[in-house]
Amino acid sequence: MKIQLALDRLEIADAIQITRMVEDSIDWIEVGTSLIKEFGMASVRELKQAFPAKTIVADMKTIDNARYEFEMAFRSGADVATVMGVSPLVTIDICMEVAARFNKKVMFDLLNTSEDQVRELMNYRDAIFCAHVSKDEQEESGERNKGTKNGALFTENEVQVAAAGGITIESLAALRKSLNPSVVIVGSAITKASNPTQAAARLKQAVLKGE
């Protein structure tokens, strides 16, 4: 199981600094949508430049104009880019095509998708399926990703799963049971910890021990 560090609501320099503190414990680096909308592709370029050996996920949250946005992300150094699962299927098709051409990966952000939409997306076997409880749902409704939704669908289709949304060391065991994600996406549990290096190291240990 890989740990994807989500960088949001930060200046680029601070995002680099915090990643530097935890880089031994994390696998993938997510340039959050808030960085992309605030600073543009400079955010992706600078993170890739600072951590060339890491997998960079550009959280583009594409929902239209897929060719332009995905080519832009990959050319800026992203190894994975996200598209919304609620997009028209033609948009998903373009993302898959561009990623294949660049030999990169697509992550579906399943935020607010219906079960029918998720079933349709199962046809795209090369994508990573990100089960996502949004920041707004967390902060306003107190929801957390417990991984209950769509778990069976993912398992029976043997797709690669990522999980995001308020994940902590404490919620890891339940999440593993219900979703068995190959990527856990963790933001504030690391970036807002009083000691990010220690928080990331502990999370890494829990992942390695299979807790």
Next chain:
Amino acid sequence: MKIQLALDRLEIADAIQITRMVEDSIDWIEVGTSLIKEFGMASVRELKQAFPAKTIVADMKTIDNARYEFEMAFRSGADVATVMGVSPLVTIDICMEVAARFNKKVMFDLLNTSEDQVRELMNYRDAIFCAHVSKDEQEESGERNKGTKNGALFTENEVQVAAAGGITIESLAALRKSLNPSVVIVGSAITKASNPTQAAARLKQAVLKGE
């Protein structure tokens, strides 16, 4: 009926230059999602600085992290910001709250919304409802906004309507009949015209004449 010029797939300097050529004929300036993701909030700031008297629409396409994104857009000079109609309702609520606090406007991008979702959104009377055929749907499937979907729903609820997606002088009359939008959003029919000044002036004339 107002004309909103959509600026996409352009450098900021070129976007300003083309807007300068047509500013007498257009009412609102949309900083497209592609500019925001490529250049960040600098795109919104520079367009507002260049055209302080115009209404600036930041096509944020927010779907999460609404407070952060909307405050960022309004502080950068946007007068209107967009949120996806397919977002969780908690996200929509936050957008409305932030816009009210800043005395600004919210535009709902109805791309790929179900009829049920549109009905729920009708409760937000202060928003502008943008009926949107996406770039990907246009370019890959040849779709155009003919305004047939949701037209009756908008009329009976008396909400403010915008229309986007492949709109030209030729399609204006049909669109007026079916959707009666108060804002028509036009991008490439102006920005990619051989003579943008003339194309915008003709569109303005057609709008004034009620064609």
